[in-house]
Amino acid sequence: MRDFSQNHEWLSINTATLRKQWRLDRIVDACAQRGIRAIAPWRDQVAAVGLQPLAQRLRDHGIVLSGYCRGGFFPAADAAGLRAALDDNRRAIDEACTLGAPCLVLVVGSLPGALDGKPLHRDIARARAEVRDGIAATLEVARRANLPLAIEPLHPMQAAERACINTLEQALDLCDELDPARSGALGVAVDLYHVWWDPKLAQQIARAGRARLLAFHVCDWLTPTRDLLNDRGMMGDGVIEIHKARGWVEDAGYAGFSEVEIFSEHWWSRPGDEVLDTCIARHRSVV
Ligand code: ZN
Numbered sequence: 001m002r003d004f005s006q007n008h009e010w011l012s013i014n015t016a017t018l019r020k021q022w023r024l025d026r027i028v029d030a031c032a033q034r035g036i037r038a039i040a041p042w043r044d045q046v047a048a049v050g051l052q053p054l055a056q057r058l059r060d061h062g063i064v065l066s067g068y069c070r071g072g073f074f075p076a077a078d079a080a081g082l083r084a085a086l087d088d089n090r091r092a093i094d095e096a097c098t099l100g101a102p103c104l105v106l107v108v109g110s111l112p113g114a115l116d117g118k119p120l121h122r123d124i125a126r127a128r129a130e131v132r133d134g135i136a137a138t139l140e141v142a143r144r145a146n147l148p149l150a151i152e153p154l155h156p157m158q159a160a161e162r163a164c165i166n167t168l169e170q171a172l173d174l175c176d177e178l179d180p181a182r183s184g185a186l187g188v189a190v191d192l193y194h195v196w197w198d199p200k201l202a203q204q205i206a207r208a209g210r211a212r213l214l215a216f217h218v219c220d221w222l223t224p225t226r227d228l229l230n231d232r233g234m235m236g237d238g239v240i241e242i243h244k245a246r247g248w249v250e251d252a253g254y255a256g257f258s259e260v261e262i263f264s265e266h267w268w269s270r271p272g273d274e275v276l277d278t279c280i281a282r283h284r285s286v287v
Contacts, residue, residue, distance in 0.1 A: 001250045004258070004287055011283045012038035012066035013276070014217065014261035015045055021272035025049045025057060030276055032061035038257045040067040040215075043092060046099070055098055066257040067150065067189065067215045068092070068101035073109035074134025075127040075164075077120045081112065082130065089138045093145050102256070103150040103214040104142065105189050106135065110164040119160065127164045135186070136178050143185050150214035151175065152189040155197075157228050168195050168204035175212055182211040190249060191217035191261065193232055196240040202248050210253025218242055218287055219262045230263045234278060236286035246287060258287050 004010060013036055018027050024045040031039055039058075046054055058064070071092040076082045089104075096104045108131045113120040135149065142149050151171040154163035165171050171188045179186040188208055195201055205213070220238030225231050235242055246258065260279045267275050 001247050002255075005284050008034075008036065008280050008283050010257050011036055011280065011287075012040055012257035012259040013279060014040040014067075014069070014259050016042055016069070017260060017262045017267065017279070018272050018275060019045060020268035021270075021275070023048060024054060027272075028054070028057050028061060028063060030272060032063060034276060034280060036063070036276075036280070038064050038066040038259075040065060040069055040105075040259050040261070041099075042069045043095065046095065051095055051098055055100075058099065065096075065099055065101040066259045067103050067105045068096035068099060070105045070107050070152075071138065071149070072106040072134075072163075074138075075109045075112050075130040077112045082134070085109075085134060086137055089134070090141055093138070093142055093147055096147055097145050101147065103148040103187070103189070105150050105152050105215060106138075107152055107154065108135070108163050108165050110158075110162060111160050114161045124159070124164050131164060132174060132177070135174065139178055139186055143183075148184060148214055149186050150189040151187070152191055152215075152217075153194055154191075155194040158194075166194075167198055167200070168208065169198075169200055172204060172208055172212060182209075184211055187212035187214040189215035189217060192240050192242060192245055193217070193219050193221060193261070196221060196245065201245070205245075205248045205252050208252060213249055213252055213254040214256075215259060216246070216249050216254060216256065217259045217261045218246075219260065227265070230265050230268075232262045232264050234262060234264075234267065235260070235282040242287050258283065
């Protein structure tokens, strides 16, 4: 297992962690100042600074991506909505390629309208089928672009609004169905916040293996959790055995970045410099 205690060579910052303090260009500069080698930006943050200016800024600093957030949200109420989702995923693939991302992270979606508090139906099996078909269609585009797709299972508390894929096992079953050759074109993003509780976690990480493990996201699970979305903890402040889980992904062959992804009203209220410095310190002492 790699030793993270001496440096932060393998730290990546998911830029949602600082979305309320700074624009993306400032986040990139602040990461570069600290020798952070990788980020994972979100599409809205990229749009705010412009795709090409960001690509140039990353090249200037020598910063790479650990992933691009995000594609997905495949289910829709009707055929036009399904087509629009595929078009949007195509654009996300183009952007990811421009930025040299190693993968596009998929938050797959679930009941259409649920995110706005108005679910248009309650048929989660239909949503799952639309997710399967949407990933299959997007995978063809992604293969041509040579961009792997990383399915991120979300905690079941998000099953109605954001993702009807909720365990690593479910994500890997879909990978096996759509990419039986384990070609590297389709895999998973293991976000410990979403999967830490899963009794099959170690087993499914081993099953995923190097070919399917495309990204590794860390933060912590606070007790009690006060908000379903925006109360993630800093590594070391909660109950996730992060170091142990990193051992599992490394035993399975993963050798990429550890991406810190913290949606938190608390950390968004702190100065950006303090947040980044804390991420670096905890990456060394906890991850
Ligand atoms: Zn994540």
